[in-house]
Amino acid sequence: MEGAWEIAFVFFQVWLSVIVGLIMLPAMFGVSLGFTDIYIKVLVKILEWATLRIQRGQKEQPTLPSQSANGIIEKDDGSMEEEIGELRRSHPKNLAGGDFTLCDAFYFCKKGIENIVEDQVTQRFTSEELASWNLLTRTNNNFCYISLRLTIIWGLGVFIRYCILLPLRITLAVIGLSWLVIGTTLVGLLPSSNVKNWLSDLVHITCYRICARGLSATIHYHNKENRPKKGGICVANHTSPIDIVILANDGCYAMVGQVHGGLMGVIQRSIVRSCPHVWFERSEMKDRHAVAKRLKDHIADKNKLPILIFPEGTCINNTSVMMFKKGSFEIGGTIYPVAIKYDPQFGDAFWNSAKYNMVSYLLRMMTSWAIVCNVWYLPPMTRQDGEDAVQFANRVKSAIAHQGGLVDLSWDGGLKREKVKESLKEEQQKMYSSMIVGSDFFEASVGPA
Amino acid sequence: MGSRASSLLREEDIDEIKKETGFSHSQITRLYSRFHSLDKGENGALSREDFQRIPELAINPLGDRIINAFFPEGEDQVNFRGFMRTLAHFRPVEDNEKNKDMISGEPLNSRTNKLHFAFQLYDLDRDDKISRDELLQVLRMMVGVNISDEQLGSIADRTIQEADTNGDMCISFSEFTKVLEKVDVEQKMSIRFLH
Numbered sequence: 001m002e003g004a005w006e007i008a009f010v011f012f013q014v015w016l017s018v019i020v021g022l023i024m025l026p027a028m029f030g031v032s033l034g035f036t037d038i039y040i041k042v043l044v045k046i047l048e049w050a051t052l053r054i055q056r057g058q059k060e061q062p063t064l065p066s067q068s069a070n071g072i073i074e075k076d077d078g079s080m081e082e083e084i085g086e087l088r089r090s091h092p093k094n095l096a097g098g099d100f101t102l103c104d105a106f107y108f109c110k111k112g113i114e115n116i117v118e119d120q121v122t123q124r125f126t127s128e129e130l131a132s133w134n135l136l137t138r139t140n141n142n143f144c145y146i147s148l149r150l151t152i153i154w155g156l157g158v159f160i161r162y163c164i165l166l167p168l169r170i171t172l173a174v175i176g177l178s179w180l181v182i183g184t185t186l187v188g189l190l191p192s193s194n195v196k197n198w199l200s201d202l203v204h205i206t207c208y209r210i211c212a213r214g215l216s217a218t219i220h221y222h223n224k225e226n227r228p229k230k231g232g233i234c235v236a237n238h239t240s241p242i243d244i245v246i247l248a249n250d251g252c253y254a255m256v257g258q259v260h261g262g263l264m265g266v267i268q269r270s271i272v273r274s275c276p277h278v279w280f281e282r283s284e285m286k287d288r289h290a291v292a293k294r295l296k297d298h299i300a301d302k303n304k305l306p307i308l309i310f311p312e313g314t315c316i317n318n319t320s321v322m323m324f325k326k327g328s329f330e331i332g333g334t335i336y337p338v339a340i341k342y343d344p345q346f347g348d349a350f351w352n353s354a355k356y357n358m359v360s361y362l363l364r365m366m367t368s369w370a371i372v373c374n375v376w377y378l379p380p381m382t383r384q385d386g387e388d389a390v391q392f393a394n395r396v397k398s399a400i401a402h403q404g405g406l407v408d409l410s411w412d413g414g415l416k417r418e419k420v421k422e423s424l425k426e427e428q429q430k431m432y433s434s435m436i437v438g439s440d441f442f443e444a445s446v447g448p449a
Numbered sequence: 450m451g452s453r454a455s456s457l458l459r460e461e462d463i464d465e466i467k468k469e470t471g472f473s474h475s476q477i478t479r480l481y482s483r484f485h486s487l488d489k490g491e492n493g494a495l496s497r498e499d500f501q502r503i504p505e506l507a508i509n510p511l512g513d514r515i516i517n518a519f520f521p522e523g524e525d526q527v528n529f530r531g532f533m534r535t536l537a538h539f540r541p542v543e544d545n546e547k548n549k550d551m552i553s554g555e556p557l558n559s560r561t562n563k564l565h566f567a568f569q570l571y572d573l574d575r576d577d578k579i580s581r582d583e584l585l586q587v588l589r590m591m592v593g594v595n596i597s598d599e600q601l602g603s604i605a606d607r608t609i610q611e612a613d614t615n616g617d618m619c620i621s622f623s624e625f626t627k628v629l630e631k632v633d634v635e636q637k638m639s640i641r642f643l644h
Contacts, residue, residue: 071643072476072479072480072483072642072643073640073641073642073643074641074643075641086637087632087637099604100588100604100608101608102571102608102612102620102625102628102629103567103629103632103637104591105511105567105570105571105587105591106567106632106634106637106638107637108509108510108511108515108591109511109515109566109567109570109638110539110637110638110639110640111505111509112506112509112511112512112515113515113536113539113640114640115503115505115506115509116487116500116503116506116515116536117480117483117536117640118483119503119504119505119506120505121503121504121505122486122487122502122503122504126486411504415504419501419507420504420507420508424504424508425507425508425509425510425512425593426593426594427508428508428509428510429510429591429592429593429594429595430593430595432510432591432592433591433592433593433595433596434595436592436596436604437596437600
């Protein structure tokens with residue numbers, strides 16, 4: 001019996017020293033030993049082989065539906081005027097000056113049915129469909145048995161992910177987070193000085209690097225010369241809580257958010273001791289002026305770290321960028337936009353908070369192959385004269401969408417949970433009304449309100 | 450996820466839907482995924498709220514009428530068969546060349562059936578006539594608060610006058626068809642489904 005405990009103890013020591021030596025120490029110095037790169041390369045080769053195998057299998061059995069991520073229908077993108085105009089062209093009545101015809105309803109009908117089959121918004125709140133299977137059960141559309149070899153590789157994958165990678169990653173995450181709490185509390189004991197700031201940055205970056213290793217994250221940073229500077233606001237598209245780890249691996253930021261209880265609360269309270277972050281009570285969040293004031297004060301102090309904000313307000317599935325809330329753009333200061341794009345082949349980073357809670361989400365992250373993403377730092381932007389906060393927000397949003405190859409949508413991410421505003425329907429009705437009565441007649445009849 | 454959905458759809462069901470609607474196998478499975486993703490209650494049927502959750506449909510002035518077209522008289526749930534039957538009206542007409550052995554009667558996406566679908570958007574009480582009141586109701590949905598009652602009334606009167614040939618102050622389906630005979634219904638009431 002004693003022998004068994006001793007062996008277990010030795011095993012545990014070896015395990016820990018491997019982790020410290022091969023992962024933690026390099027993480028602290030920002031050095032990569034190249035294991036992750038090799039891992040990713042091997043993975044890519046295997047996934048390519050798997051894709052070919054599946055395609056071959058599909059050709060042999062034509063009843064297998066082929067996956068296409070291109071959408072179900074092809075839409076016409078004409079405006080209301082164009083489409084209804086075309087409808088009316090064949091109508092026998094002379095329609096100069098606008099009038100109503102029975103076939104006008106066709107336009108709304110067709111648009112409605114198109115949106116029932118495929119719409120731009122609801123698809124953003126579920127994970128992106130992959131063009132080809134990446135050997136994870138969770139992304140399996142239409143799983144059919146293709147070949148023995150493929151199934152064996154899949155089984156091997158399950159074993160590696162759950163029995164080897166998962167314990168490793170959990171260990172790293174635990175070490176990373178505990179070091180974060182302990183380290184920042186210790187640094188917090190020091191008096192304010194440059195040394196304290198330097199140490200705080202070191203502790204933060206080391207911990208985030210360990211956490212990133214804990215997800216097998218491979219991050220490519222582009223245009224590092226545009227990295228956010230102190231006194232500025234960093235703005236990025238939001239896909240998951242992991243975005244914070246991704247960004248904080250390459251720079252130090254002041255976080256903004258609500259005060260939480262539990263483990264999150266512990267982390268929040270300790271990191272704020274070593275450098276200023278902006279945490280709000282739930283009640284304070286409702287008062288927009290108080291929020292704006294605190295943020296303004298923070299960026300006015302040029303010694304404080306740049307604030308990190310996600311203006312979408314909720315997690316979107318990384319295929320599009322949705323409406324940016326104007327609050328962050330009213331504060332003033334320089335905005336540093338950042339675009340984050342995950343590669344879905346290796347693991348789906350999107351947090352579908354309706355479906356998974358935080359713990360199941362993290363477990364899914366840790367049992368994926370890896371997290372591979374690209375981060376682009378965009379040139380800083382400021383509000384121009386004659387531009388209001390909403391226009392500025394849209395300009396920043398377009399820049400981020402363009403860089404990340406994401407679809408630029410004006411729809412509110414809040415539609416995940418809430419109903420659409422009536423005013424949007426009223427806009428449609430107004431547009432149509434001007435087509436019936438002719439725009440000049442319309443203005444005359446409505447008159448000043 | 451829209452993933453395992455297709456495994457709940459049996460091959461026999463797919464074949465029946467294929468015969469009835471003319472959609473291809475892959476189109477049916479893709480539309481089933483869509484049906485499944487709209488079905489938040491996961492009970493195999495869609496309610497009106499499920500449709501209302503689509504923002505672009507919720508802002509469509511005729512959104513409620515379109516949603517109504519999916520639900521049979523007096524019912525609150527539509528299953529996948531019913532969903533496909535309604536969507537089948539919007540299949541392009543030329544695709545019929547591939548499916549000559551359809552069930553007897555006109556295919557769901559014929560010109561007549563497309564026009565009938567549109568007719569029922571106006572004919573709220575389904576009595577096969579569009580009365581002045583029904584026309585006014587639909588007009589009001591499309592224009593909101595932007596046009597006065599009197600103006601809307603005269604638009605409705607003018608429309609009925611032009612279409613009505615038998616003098617009953619209502620528009621029957623044949624009168625509706627006659628007025629719109631030159632309109633390219635096949636193109637305007639069709640959706641291009643991929644593969």
